[in-house]
Amino acid sequence: METMSQPDLRPDCSRCDALCCVLLAFDASDAFAFDKPACVACRHLAPDNACRIHASLPEQGFRGCTLFDCHGAGQRVTGQVFAGGSWRDDPALLPPIEAAFRVMRRLHEAVALLHQAASLPLSPEQQAARLSLLANLDAGRDWTEAALRDLELGPDLKAVPAFFAALRQTVKPPRR
Ligand code: SF4
Known part of the structure; x- marks a missing residue:
């Protein structure tokens, strides 16, 4: 039983300060129509944090945006870590918000993977x-x-990829 308190891993853009559209860099490719550096708002981002081309992202060359999933890290950094502070009002917040988002994404991705691993044929020790x-x-x-910051530097987050690397040696995925 996974009884400990767990975060909501579903992205809720309505509660996020458009962090993925600002903090992340992308390169012109078949997934993005132009280059964008990190910590610069995408030119398609509206002042209300909506994407101006949301309804036609693939057609306009932004298939990559439709594939991205922050696993709920964006709204959590916005509402919990930087409650009351926005990069729009204070651009000096961008570097610390980027640092927090980087770690929160890793944390939420790790939790999502560990939950998914519950359906694998794990031994009692692996469970x-x-x-x-x-x-x-x-x-x-x-x-x-x-x-x-402590989480990023400490052992607990780093232990997750090591766990999955060890699983790959012993666990065969279920046949479809
Ligand atoms: S195209 Fe839209 S969804 Fe993609 S980064 Fe720009 S504003 Fe965000």
């Missing part, structure tokens, strides 16, 4: 290790910039 990783991450806690 215990999976639950232990989730407990150590304590992803449902109140996060601050300092706590996210």
Whole structure:
């Protein structure tokens, strides 16, 4: 049973300060129609944080935007870590918001993968290790910039890819 408090992993753009459309860089390719550097608002981003071309992203060369999933990290950094502070009012907030979003994305992706791993044919020891990783991450806690910095530098987040690397040696995915 996964009883510890867990974050909402569903993105809610209505509660996010358009972090993916500002913080992330992309290169002109078949997924993006032009280059955009990190920490610069996309030219298609409207002042109300809506995407002006949302209804026609693939047709306009932005298939990459339709594939991106922050796993709920965006609204959490906006509403919990930087509650009351927006890069729109204070551009100096962009670097610390970017740092927090970088770690929160890793955290939410790790939690999503660990939940998905529950459906794999794991041994009792592997299931215990999976639950232990989730407990150590304590992803449902109140996060601050300092706590996210500690998480990035500490062992708990780094242990997740190591767990999956070890699983790949022993677990065969279920036949479809
Ligand atoms: S095209 Fe729209 S969804 Fe994609 S980065 Fe720009 S504003 Fe965001």
